[in-house]
Amino acid sequence: MEINVDSKWVGVLGRISRFGIPVGDAVQCGVCERRCVLKPGAWGFCGNYVNVDGELVLGSYGWLSAVEVRPAEVKPFFHYWPGSRALTFSGWGCNFTCPWCQNWHLSKVRFGRGGRGMGSYFSPDELVGLALTEGVEGLCASFHEPGVILDYVLDVFEEGSRRGLYCCVVTNAFFTLDALRALLDAGCDGFSIDVKGCPETYARFMGARGGEEVVLRNAEYVLEEGGHVEVVFLVVPGANDLRECVEWVLREVKERLGDDVPLHVNRYFPAYKYSEPPTPLETLAWVRERARELGFKYVYVGNVWGGEELINTYCPSCGALLIRRHHYGVSEVNLKPVDSEGYECLECGFRIKLKGKIPS
Ligand code: SF4
Numbered sequence: 001m002e003i004n005v006d007s008k009w010v011g012v013l014g015r016i017s018r019f020g021i022p023v024g025d026a027v028q029c030g031v032c033e034r035r036c037v038l039k040p041g042a043w044g045f046c047g048n049y050v051n052v053d054g055e056l057v058l059g060s061y062g063w064l065s066a067v068e069v070r071p072a073e074v075k076p077f078f079h080y081w082p083g084s085r086a087l088t089f090s091g092w093g094c095n096f097t098c099p100w101c102q103n104w105h106l107s108k109v110r111f112g113r114g115g116r117g118m119g120s121y122f123s124p125d126e127l128v129g130l131a132l133t134e135g136v137e138g139l140c141a142s143f144h145e146p147g148v149i150l151d152y153v154l155d156v157f158e159e160g161s162r163r164g165l166y167c168c169v170v171t172n173a174f175f176t177l178d179a180l181r182a183l184l185d186a187g188c189d190g191f192s193i194d195v196k197g198c199p200e201t202y203a204r205f206m207g208a209r210g211g212e213e214v215v216l217r218n219a220e221y222v223l224e225e226g227g228h229v230e231v232v233f234l235v236v237p238g239a240n241d242l243r244e245c246v247e248w249v250l251r252e253v254k255e256r257l258g259d260d261v262p263l264h265v266n267r268y269f270p271a272y273k274y275s276e277p278p279t280p281l282e283t284l285a286w287v288r289e290r291a292r293e294l295g296f297k298y299v300y301v302g303n304v305w306g307g308e309e310l311i312n313t314y315c316p317s318c319g320a321l322l323i324r325r326h327h328y329g330v331s332e333v334n335l336k337p338v339d340s341e342g343y344e345c346l347e348c349g350f351r352i353k354l355k356g357k358i359p360s
Contacts, residue, residue, distance in 0.1 A: 161187025
């Protein structure tokens with residue numbers, strides 16, 4: 001249901017959220033585990049949800065900061081619809097406080113008028129129509145944290161999956177379980193999840209003590225429900241690159257998500273309020289090697305140019321090249337389809353972890 005967000009914001013119509021929980025004259029937001037309690041007229045931590053007359057309203061509904069066609073590989077998804085393209089969209093704001101945010105020009109801007117983030121309005125129908133016109137295979141909510149505009153993302157994904165598009169998110173996965181369930185029910189089956197570090201990283205930098213447990217719980221839940229998860233570990237000097245912290249991340253991810261979860265060890269570059277130099281290549285090589293020692297089957301190194309073997313997929317059984325990637329595209333595939341949603345190695349028949357189809 002549409003509702004006036006604020007009498008000062010003539011023409012901005014929010015939508016009543018599915019996730020409001022009344023608490024006296026306040027309302028609690030059940031979208032993410034911050035669980036903000038909003039007094040009348042107050043906006044949540046992320047700057048997207050507001051209490052309007054006791055109702056939780058997504059005030060920024062439909063106002064997007066970016067809409068672009070992008071390859072799956074850039075997200076990164078390497079085992080989910082390889083070689084496909086998705087119409088990728090984002091709103092404003094975030095529920096974490098990472099000082100090195102690589103997309104801070106969107107995520108650190110609060111939605112609103114007067115020089116703040118507004119962007120362009122797209123109804124879910126318009127956005128899905130644009131995706132179909134562009135001829136892409138899917139939709140992706142990305143760039144900022146999509147959880148903070150969840151009611152809009154759900155409407156887009158429900159419409160998109162009904163019209164034959166895949167639906168995926170690039171997320172910090174700080175959802176409540178109710179919100180995550182709603183995402184899966186809306187047809188979202190691809191989750192590129194940032195694991196930010198060990199418990200100290202979440203408490204010190206994300207403003208989310210205990211966040212690591214929420215994130216891993218949610219990733220496990222997605223896998224149990226048949227969804228696809230890829231883990232991104234951005235290695236940030238001085239924040240999560242100590243041996244004990246890296247060891248914690250690798251061991252927890254492997255134990256809880258399995259040794260076949262695709263793991264992206266990504267290079268950080270200085271951004272927003274964090275000025276440490278980029279992650280040394282030796283650190284990335286060490287994390288990659290340690291992950292392989294622990295038994296991870298698919299380890300990639302991202303944001304590093306010139307190392308094709310760092311982004312190709314090799315057969316964990318016989319070592320054959322399965323998918324060759326070039327920049328953010330797929331240039332060679334040596335896989336055989338085995339059923340409606342499976343692929344195996346041409347050389348030895350090993351069944352690779354892969355969701356979706358490889359466009360021909
Ligand atoms: S989505 Fe926004 S308003 Fe809702 S709990 Fe999270 S930070 Fe708070």
